Amino acid sequence: MQLVVARVGRAHGIKGEVTVEVRTDEPELRLGPGAVLLTDPASAGPLTIETGRVHSGRLLLRFAGVRDRNAAEALRNTLLIAEVDPDQQPEDPDEYYDHQLMDLDVVTKDGTEVGRITEISHLPSQDLFVVERPDGTEVLIPFVEEIVTEIDLEEQRAVIDPPPGLIDDQAEIVSSRDTENASAKDDEDSSGADA
Incomplete structure (x- = not known):
C-alpha cells in the first residue's frame, strides 16, 4: 500500500536541502535517513533521504543526488510516497495510520x-x-x-x-445565509414592483 507521507516545500540554503510538510504521524520512521520514497509526479523519483534535521520547527531533508538550490527547488510541491505493509500497525494502540x-x-x-x-x-x-x-x-x-x-x-x-x-x-450558518439572501431578494422584488 502506498501512503503520502510528505510534500516538498521550498529549497533551504544552497546545498540542496528542502523544507517538507509532514503528512505522517511517524516521520522518524517514514522520513529517516536511508528511506527510499516514490514521488508524485513519478518523474521526480524515487528519492533516497540522505539527511534530515529540524530547523525552526520545520523538517529539512536532503536527498541523494540533489546537491544545489536549483535541484532542490525543482522538487517543490512533489509528494513523497512510502510503501507500507497494509497489515502493519502503529506501536501505540491508540494511534492509527x-x-x-x-x-x-x-x-x-x-x-x-x-x-x-x-x-x-x-x-x-x-x-x-x-x-x-x-x-x-x-x-x-x-x-x-x-x-x-x-x-x-x-x-x-x-x-x-x-x-x-x-x-x-x-449547517445553520449556511441555512441562515440562504434565508437572508432570499429575504433581501424578496425586498428588492417588492420595492421594484412599487416603482
Whole structure:
C-alpha cells in the first residue's frame, strides 16, 4: 500500500536541502535517513533521504543526488510516497495510520449518521477529520479524545461526541445565509414592483 507521507516545500540554503510538510504521524520512521520514497509526479523519483534535521520547527531533508538550490527547488510541491505493509500497525494502540481511518463512517454516540471520512488533515496543533456529509457538504472534526470517543476498525466507524455547534452551527450558518439572501431578494422584488 502506498501512503503520502510528505510534500516538498521550498529549497533551504544552497546545498540542496528542502523544507517538507509532514503528512505522517511517524516521520522518524517514514522520513529517516536511508528511506527510499516514490514521488508524485513519478518523474521526480524515487528519492533516497540522505539527511534530515529540524530547523525552526520545520523538517529539512536532503536527498541523494540533489546537491544545489536549483535541484532542490525543482522538487517543490512533489509528494513523497512510502510503501507500507497494509497489515502493519502503529506501536501505540491508540494511534492509527491515515489509510485505516479513510472512508470510516462517522456517527454520534446516539447513532446519528454524520458522514464519511474523506481526508485526514495534519495541522501543527492537531489532526482533523474531513468528513463528507450525506448532502455533499463537509465538516471538520478535531481528532482529539474528547470528541472522537471510539475508532472501531471492525465496524468501520468512528464514534464522536461533538460539542454543541461543532456540526449543527455550520449547517445553520449556511441555512441562515440562504434565508437572508432570499429575504433581501424578496425586498428588492417588492420595492421594484412599487416603482
